[in-house]
Amino acid sequence: MAxxxxxxxxxxxxxxxxxxxxxxxxxxxxxxxxxxKQSLEGGHSIVYKQPKExxxxxxxxxxxxxxxxxxxxxxxxxx
Ligand code: SF4
Numbered sequence: 001m002a003x004x005x006x007x008x009x010x011x012x013x014x015x016x017x018x019x020x021x022x023x024x025x026x027x028x029x030x031x032x033x034x035x036x037k038q039s040l041e042g043g044h045s046i047v048y049k050q051p052k053e054x055x056x057x058x059x060x061x062x063x064x065x066x067x068x069x070x071x072x073x074x075x076x077x078x079x
Contacts, residue, residue, distance in 0.1 A: 002064075002073030010039050014050035014076065016060050021071040028063035028072060035060050045071075 007017040016035065018028070022044040028036040029045060035056070039046045051057045064072040 001070055002075075004073055004076045007073065007076070008039065008044055008046055010041070011046045012048050012050060014047070016047045016050060016064070016072065016074050017076050018045045018047060019071050019073060020044070021069045022067075023069055023071075025068060027066055027068070031063040031066055032059045036063060047072075 002017070002019045002021070004017060004019070006019045008020060011017040018036070024038070024044050029038065035047055035049050035051055036045050037048050038044070051060045061074065064074055
């Protein structure tokens with residue numbers, strides 16, 4: 001399970017995030033390229049845009065469920 005206290009600092013603010021367990025496998029970027037991308041630092045993914053519409057949230061949840069190391073979380077505060 002992803003830990004919001006261990007998320008990468010370059011995620012965009014909001015509900016979805018990638019934490020430090022990420023192994024940079026690329027899967028989330030393939031599933032939801034409008035929301036996940038590789039960090040500029042390399043070596044891990046980040047969320048660069050938060051989903052708003054139901055269909056967008058659905059695709060981000062699909063990425064979350066597909067992550068092989070459970071590095072994607074969706075429990076961060078929106079504030
Ligand atoms: S699917 Fe998981 S491990 Fe793979 S790049 Fe995305 S966050 Fe990282």
